[in-house]
Amino acid sequence: MELMEAIMRRRSIRSYRSDEVSEELLNKILEAARWAPSWANTQCWEFIIVKDKQTKEKLAETLPPPNPARGALSTAPIVIVACGRKGKAGFYKGTVTTVKGDWFMFDVALAMQNLTLAAHSLGLGTVHVGLFDSQKAEEILGVPDEVEVVEMTPLGFPDKESKAPPRKELKDFVFYESYGKK
Amino acid sequence: MELMEAIMRRRSIRSYRSDEVSEELLNKILEAARWAPSWANTQCWEFIIVKDKQTKEKLAETLPPPNPARGALSTAPIVIVACGRKGKAGFYKGTVTTVKGDWFMFDVALAMQNLTLAAHSLGLGTVHVGLFDSQKAEEILGVPDEVEVVEMTPLGFPDKESKAPPRKELKDFVFYESYGKK
Numbered sequence: 001m002e003l004m005e006a007i008m009r010r011r012s013i014r015s016y017r018s019d020e021v022s023e024e025l026l027n028k029i030l031e032a033a034r035w036a037p038s039w040a041n042t043q044c045w046e047f048i049i050v051k052d053k054q055t056k057e058k059l060a061e062t063l064p065p066p067n068p069a070r071g072a073l074s075t076a077p078i079v080i081v082a083c084g085r086k087g088k089a090g091f092y093k094g095t096v097t098t099v100k101g102d103w104f105m106f107d108v109a110l111a112m113q114n115l116t117l118a119a120h121s122l123g124l125g126t127v128h129v130g131l132f133d134s135q136k137a138e139e140i141l142g143v144p145d146e147v148e149v150v151e152m153t154p155l156g157f158p159d160k161e162s163k164a165p166p167r168k169e170l171k172d173f174v175f176y177e178s179y180g181k182k
Numbered sequence: 183m184e185l186m187e188a189i190m191r192r193r194s195i196r197s198y199r200s201d202e203v204s205e206e207l208l209n210k211i212l213e214a215a216r217w218a219p220s221w222a223n224t225q226c227w228e229f230i231i232v233k234d235k236q237t238k239e240k241l242a243e244t245l246p247p248p249n250p251a252r253g254a255l256s257t258a259p260i261v262i263v264a265c266g267r268k269g270k271a272g273f274y275k276g277t278v279t280t281v282k283g284d285w286f287m288f289d290v291a292l293a294m295q296n297l298t299l300a301a302h303s304l305g306l307g308t309v310h311v312g313l314f315d316s317q318k319a320e321e322i323l324g325v326p327d328e329v330e331v332v333e334m335t336p337l338g339f340p341d342k343e344s345k346a347p348p349r350k351e352l353k354d355f356v357f358y359e360s361y362g363k364k
Contacts, residue, residue: 003303004210006185007296008217028186030356034349035190036295037310041347046355055359083361090312097313100287100332106312109291113218114189117299121185128219130272130288131279143361150282165223167216173228174212177237179265179325 001121010117011164013125014068016076016156025122026078029155032118036111039089044104045111048081048141055079058140059152062132069129069154076154080115080126081137083147084108108150116153125158183303192299193346195307196250198258198338207304208260211337214300218293221271226286227293230263230323237261240322241334244314251311251336258336262297262308263319265329266290290332298335307340 030047038044050056053074059081060073073079084104090097100106116126134149143149175181212229220226232238235256241263242255255261266286272279282288298308316331325331357363 001185003183003185003188003299004214007214007300010217010219012219027352030352032186032189034352034355035192037192037194037298039310039312043350043355046357046361048357048359048361050359052359099316100312103287103312105282105285105287106291106332109288110295113292113295116219117185118189128221130221130282130285134281141360147361148282150288164217168225170209170212170216173216173225175228175230177230177232177234178323179228179230179329
């Protein structure tokens with residue numbers, strides 16, 4: 001699929017068919033994440049691929065009940081849990097280098113954007129799920145202290161297409177030469 | 183350009199020609215950022231497009247001297263400064279909703295990944311620059327308190343191609359069903 005088409009047509013999918021996703025498709029999607037850039041090439045991202053029904057249901061329970069993605073995490077054949085290893089991105093020889101502290105949220109997002117675009121280009125749906133009890137998810141998955149669960153996405157064939165939510169116009173978020181100047 | 187080609191061939195470009203970048207190309211790249219997903223569609227990203235030579239040089243001076251991207255920020259015709267508006271991503275009615283606090287680093291990264299892929303597909307180079315004094319950059323650009331400068335990238339036609347730094351193998355960062363399980 002053409003890049004700009006993938007960028008503009010990707011939607012957040014909250015309704016999935018239960019059809020399996022082949023290893024081949026899954027690996028292509030993970031390969032896309034693998035090629036993301038990262039802080040000094042530290043590649044702090046880690047992914048847990050969950051297919052087990054019980055584990056998916058436990059993960060879904062870490063979401064607050066009104067979240068529309070809750071059902072999607074149980075229905076979709078795969079849940080990808082994106083983690084960040086701490087103390088890598090934003091660090092130099094173990095010391096933090098910027099006021100932002102650990103950059104793992106930034107680098108995991110770069111990889112996840114590649115992953116979700118690749119999924120869309122292969123006919124698969126994803127949706128970023130960030131609003132859940134990540135510490136409970138870490139317990140469920142046995143994630144060690146030096147790693148944090150950042151977000152999750154269901155992965156599967158879309159059952160329903162979603163509409164694109166409206167976007168701000170460029171003039172609302174692009175400035176020239178200094179902040180606020182249009 | 184095909185999506186997977188863009189993902190796998192994008193390189194961090196640290197050497198630029200001084201040739202101008204047209205408004206048309208610049209707008210296509212910003213349009214790609216515009217279509218990124220974001221926390222509850224809050225779209226907290228903001229961009230400052232810097233072409234003024236003096237401002238670019240001032241921004242370059244916020245980098246520690248050994249950083250190889252320092253020269254690129256002065257030479258490239260454009261510097262894009264990516265900002266995040268605080269209190270949007272990760273919040274619900276003004277209250278933080280997860281242990282991660284503000285998610286602006288995550289959402290700005292999603293938009294920047296779109297932006298850098300689009301630039302590459304149009305023959306332009308970028309490089310993520312995160313190691314600099316962002317508070318000094320905020321002063322230079324008049325960024326208000328409720329917004330933070332996250333990162334910058336030069337934007338221009340590559341003078342030299344870079345090699346891809348090696349990537350971990352999938353087996354080094356992908357686990358199945360629980361953490362660490364291959």
